[in-house]
Amino acid sequence: MNSVPLDIAFLRLGAHVSRGQRPLCATARDGSLVLVCQSSGFHRPGLGVLRYSGTLSGISRGDSHIAALRQGLDAASAARTPIRLIIRTPGGDGSSSRIHTRADLVGRICEFDGDAYIVDFVRIVEEEPEPPSRGRRKR
Numbered sequence: 373m374n375s376v377p378l379d380i381a382f383l384r385l386g387a388h389v390s391r392g393q394r395p396l397c398a399t400a401r402d403g404s405l406v407l408v409c410q411s412s413g414f415h416r417p418g419l420g421v422l423r424y425s426g427t428l429s430g431i432s433r434g435d436s437h438i439a440a441l442r443q444g445l446d447a448a449s450a451a452r453t454p455i456r457l458i459i460r461t462p463g464g465d466g467s468s469s470r471i472h473t474r475a476d477l478v479g480r481i482c483e484f485d486g487d488a489y490i491v492d493f494v495r496i497v498e499e500e501p502e503p504p505s506r507g508r509r510k511r
Contacts, residue, residue, distance in 0.1 A: 396441040405447070
């Protein structure tokens with residue numbers, strides 16, 4: 373997985389953020405919520421599900437970033453908006469974080485109590501078109 377700058381990760385999932393901004397979420401052009409998740413917050417509760425658990429109180433960012441995330445989670449929870457995924461993996465020994473997107477996963481908020489939230493991600497199943505018929509043509 374290739375690490376990209378955060379603004380590029382948002383852009384790949386359809387959301388625009390200004391270069392140099394470090395938001396925790398943004399709304400994409402299609403209305404989905406693009407969410408930045410820490411790699412340490414994932415586990416697999418069942419086959420085909422990747423669950424992310426987090427708390428707003430555990431985020432060490434500015435109040436405006438947390439307020440924007442709370443608003444995004446509230447709106448996505450109420451409207452059952454799809455969640456798109458950016459994963460941030462902390463760098464070791466003082467190096468910068470690695471950031472990558474998972475365009476193949478889409479999530480839904482399962483729980484949000486104003487602080488703790490859970491998002492379940494599943495792989496997008498793309499239907500393949502049926503191949504053209506090779507049978508006899510009718511006359």
